[in-house]
Amino acid sequence: MDFVLQAREAGFDVGSLELPAESWLVVLDEEQRIVLSNEDSFAFVGKRPEELVGKRLGHVISLGFLLPFIVRGVSFQEQPVWIDGAKYYCNYMPFGRNGQATGGCFCLLRREQVSDGLLELPGLVGSLPAGVDMSGDSLIMVNTEGVITMISQPFADVLGLAAGEMLGRHVLQAYPNSNPSRLPSVMDKGLAEEAEPHLLNGRHAIVSRYPLFRDGEVVGGWGRILFSDARELFQMAEKVQAYVRPPARRKVSRRGGNAHCFKYDCNSIIGQSRVMKDLKERLLRIARRPSNVLLLGESGTGKELFAHAVHAASQRRYGPFVRVNCAAIPDHLLESELFGYVEGAFTGARKGGQVGKFEQADGGTIFLDEISDMPLVMQAKLLRVLQEKEVTPLGGTGTRSIDMRVIAATNVDLEERVREGRFRTDLYYRLNVISLEIPPLRNRREDIYFIAKHLIDDFNAEFGMAIQGLDDEAWKLLESYDFPGNVRELRNIIESAFNMTDGPLIRAADLPPTIRRTRPGAAGGKAVIPARDELLSAIGQKSLQEILEEMERQLIEASLERVGGNKLSAANVLGISRPGLYKKLNKYNIQ
Template sequence: MLPRIIITSPYPEFGIITESICRKLSVEPIIVGGVLEDAVRTVLDIAKKEDIEVVISRGGTANELMNFTEIPVIKAEADEFDVLLALWEAKKISPEKIAFLDSIYHKSSHDYQNIEEILGTSIRRYTFRDFTELQSQIRKAHSDGMKVLVTGSKLGVNMATEIGMQGVIVRSSRRAIIQAIERAKEVIRIRKIDKGYTQRLRTLMDSVKEAILLMDENNRIMLINDEAKSILKLNDQQALHKYIYNVNNIWLEKVYGDGNPCFGNLVEIEGVKVVVNRCLVTNDNENFGSVIRFQGLSALQDLEQKTRKEIHKKGLFTKFTFKDIIGTSKSLSEAIEIAKIYGETDSTVLIYGESGTGKELFAQSIHNVSPRKDGPFVAINCAALPENLLESELFGYEEGSFTGAKKGGKIGLFELAHGGTIFLDEIGKIPLSLQGRLLRVLQEKEVRHLGGDKIIPIDTRVIAATNVNLHEAVQNGDFRPDLYYRINVLQIKLPPLRERKGDVKQLFNYFVENFNKKYGKDVTGISHELESWLEAYDWPGNIRELANFTERLFVLSNGKSIDNNFLKKFIEINDYKNTTLCYGNAEYIAVPSGTLEEMERELILKLYEKTGYNKTKLANKLGISRNTLCKKLNIP
């Protein structure tokens, strides 16, 4: 495609000559006849519809165009020889009384003294800025008695003729026109290179999730990327090439600030926090403008979190949901329903439960139904680490903050959990010396690295768990009361396995299925004796103990079933010597080993439970009276 050029023609011959030259130089021109405001309006109208790369003009029209368009304007000015020819022609008409009308911008561009000496006559000069002054200056020349008017346009000659003066046009030479077109082609070539750089820069700017503004040395907006337009609610027309103070936008004023370089400035506008960075563009102490980068704090934290997750994948995801919780007992079902309600909130949750009751399983399940489910889940056992290591793990540290600190420092678990959930297991075991710092993090929602002075805002939900009575720990002085009340917002108590005996068989079958897959076995024959023993045993280690028991049973067993002889021996040689496996023809009940009286009472209690606590029915079954039964059970 040929380069598109607009050429303003101050007189008809100029347009004809220029168009002919353009064809020879492989340029496609648009000729606009006229001067000053009329020509400027026409050029601007065309530029709105066409991709115009350069404008060739001259005199006052060229200067007017420079004030109203960013399109490069090349001047095809008449040189002194062209002026001399026009004045020589004017002298032929009238040896004296010659007026020379020129744009005020060119009033000193010609050596009139030498021209007057060459011509042997005086020349009176008149200057103008716009169409109105053009008219008034021609009338003034006429009133001054001037006979001939020398000017640069057909319009000026026509005005002079109308009031009785002669007119001569200063024509640009063919050489001047060719030079202007060649300069225009060079400008187009350079602009094409510049467009390539600009487009690559714009593509780069639009590819990042950060708002960017490029300013020139006069604080005009030269480039603005899509993210900045979105945040500032501006479009190209409202922003590009505008002085920053002329853009009526409170957001823009805030991010620009005083214009001085800054890094990490936190600006709040209408409740939204934005992080702003400004830097100058300089070379050899020459100022070329500035770059302003800004980003919403929440978006920046999300980006940081994404980066952290890539670096620290371990432990940042959940494996369990409420569907993974095995059991249908009333106490467990109630705990699940409460936990689901808590999951819909963002408040701190405190989970009470004995060791092995599934506190982390509940914590992960709560996280997975919460609005933070797509964020990280970070868990730490507060009792598993010594005090100094626990502090650095929770809050992070700077390089050189202590002996053995990693180069570059390390971010803490609260930062890793930004946008998600942190699970503080065994929170009751946190040393008193750390409890105050933890309280501040929970209250202020910000952390500071060990050895650092930078405050880092965080957005993290806390779920804590404990197997000790924190209220008693507060009374004993082992736990801060303010921290206790801070974490004890929503509370869940998980029932131990001994209080949900009806779930034991279901859990055991679940573990059987898993260990069949793990060890490549097909154990299906579970005896009634084993089922009864499973329900009778108290499981002080809760679900964890049941899982370990099942795995140990699998490892040592052979075949597809577990016979009673093997089971009896297994129970005796393992950690279950205080229990006895009982079996007969119809019903099997396991009771703990003890004195005969203790075992009898335990057996009667289990039968009492099986009969639905019906004393008469149980007494008849045992062949004893109700009074005797009540005495044995020590009940009224």
């Protein structure tokens, strides 16, 4: 029987691995015992497969320096091993990831089956810094062609991959959501780069890179991750400084709070759809530049999450992140909130004055949410701040220079607002240097599963429960629903279900009525508004007031969906005031 089929029957999938012909192939369990061997064993070690099963590989051949690598799940290619004085070469590809040892595939080769320019570890020890434990570090090694010949699972874990997936790939094509590897440059120059920041899978890591020499010639390169998240280094530095320096009177920062903290990063954005992968890659490119960013998307799509991710991936990531909701602050208070004020600036002014949001964001990022709701007078003042990079507090006479990046967000068509004269053209172009359009959830339905699973994990931790997921009928309802409230609505749906369910799975009956009225498979997945017959059938079952309230709630939901979640537009469509709409939203608990 074919070795791949035998391995699959034994519970090991080796179909994705490159298995050379005329080599000894062995499947090992987590204790390095031989589970399966091909018939070539006799040609290499003089034993039939049935004689080898159950034995530890290290008792069959002497693994020497390679044993710790295999035990710790390091993937490697073309490393030397000796059998009865003869030199062979071997590959090893573990099956597990995230620190879980689940065995691997060992392959033994003859010299004529391997490439030239081998990176044999015993001959490279002199190139390695003292104290390096290569089998335990987050390590990667490449040959002069840039092909990965060795990689540890801790390194691959940072990238969210299995080490075996990366082995044999070119290093410039192996890192998702990351800056390109600099190992080729290190090999070209022959100079090490130690403790350098590098973006890996959306997070800033601290890494070191070294050329590998043999007989004075560069034969490869290797790197290791010192800190998978640079914040660990800053926290360590703060502890050291507190220990070696006597406590001094703390100077009050005008930024306020902890400036070296960000709430989310690119990894916080859940989504496996093509559109979301492309969006995250674009986000990482944009984040490295200093330009202002405009985030576009319907209500509930996660614009604030994207703003945090841009900040976290930028050079300002250890500066402050200041959020301002332009719609939530009354017009007459917005200027004092943004610019701050000096003592005595107006009646009721706080003693000592107040630092404005612009100054708090100095050295970091300010996020102006719902920028479309900013009054025209304030738009003119914001434009001046963007142009001059300075602010004057209310009641003050002197200007203060600021250095900040602006990320603005809106759920309305700003170009339409410009045409209507409700948004300044010059400010629009100042903000819209780069735009990111976040798609609604209904346009990336393949992400519903991943987001829902993430939310279930979150609520399990919060509620102290152990919900395993949704049953088939509940999944079909979610997949068919249009989610006018997008990810925010999905979160509310899952939280509501957690309050209703009494078993290991969320059932269709546990979902809110709005979802249950969705017809699975219906075009567009829209909620079905009760027809005349359905309304008539409710007579005698519900009071007239209950029937009318149900109709009113559905009309409000339909209006919000039609206008993309904009509450002012929905109020206009319904012919009621905005405060009146807010009262009804609270009454029916519509988010």
